[in-house]
Amino acid sequence: APATGTAIARVEGPGTAMARPAMRMLRPVAAPAELLAQQEQTREFIQQALKEGRDYGKITGIDKPTLLKPGAEKVVLAFSCSASSRIVEQEIDHDREVRWVKRKSEWDRGARTEVVTEGVSLGLYRYVVETTIVDQDGVVRGGGLGSCSTMESKYVDRPRDLENTVLKMATKRALIAATLSVFGLSEQFTQDVED
Numbered sequence: 001a002p003a004t005g006t007a008i009a010r011v012e013g014p015g016t017a018m019a020r021p022a023m024r025m026l027r028p029v030a031a032p033a034e035l036l037a038q039q040e041q042t043r044e045f046i047q048q049a050l051k052e053g054r055d056y057g058k059i060t061g062i063d064k065p066t067l068l069k070p071g072a073e074k075v076v077l078a079f080s081c082s083a084s085s086r087i088v089e090q091e092i093d094h095d096r097e098v099r100w101v102k103r104k105s106e107w108d109r110g111a112r113t114e115v116v117t118e119g120v121s122l123g124l125y126r127y128v129v130e131t132t133i134v135d136q137d138g139v140v141r142g143g144g145l146g147s148c149s150t151m152e153s154k155y156v157d158r159p160r161d162l163e164n165t166v167l168k169m170a171t172k173r174a175l176i177a178a179t180l181s182v183f184g185l186s187e188q189f190t191q192d193v194e195d
Helices: 032-049 069-078 163-182
Strands: 082-108 112-134 140-149
Touching: 032 069, 032 163, 069 163, 082 140, 082 163, 112 163, 140 163
Parallel strands: none
Antiparallel strands: 082 112, 112 140
């Protein structure tokens, strides 16, 4: 038996050399011209099928347009795919006391005033949702995660009223993240930052 603190190494393979798994190189699935043509077709679809203000929109201070839920749903359907979501993590505490502070700027005739509101609310709800996108043959093409919590400033003052809203928002964020990733749309859109 080895002395305490002594490490034992297991040597495998012929002789004294350790056997290594064969290295598999990742390779492109198509020629560059074919991939670029596919990406261009996707761009054309977006320009023709998605409508600004409904499927995507501009948010002040953000350069790229933001993909919205209706746009993500159209992209998924256009490629004969489906999206399914599941909760991967949740925190639910109906009686958690949460102290909160909200700050808001108000302008009156060019003068800015900061209005501070504070209070205590009961309840904490947090969800992490995973959305998976599957093609028509049942092959998983990828996915995305989304999370939302009643600790976010727009929800913190009335968490018990907004548990379902927070779950829906986490699901929406996961769908948009999955769509951007699976269909390679990060060049055209950003995540739904308005939420």
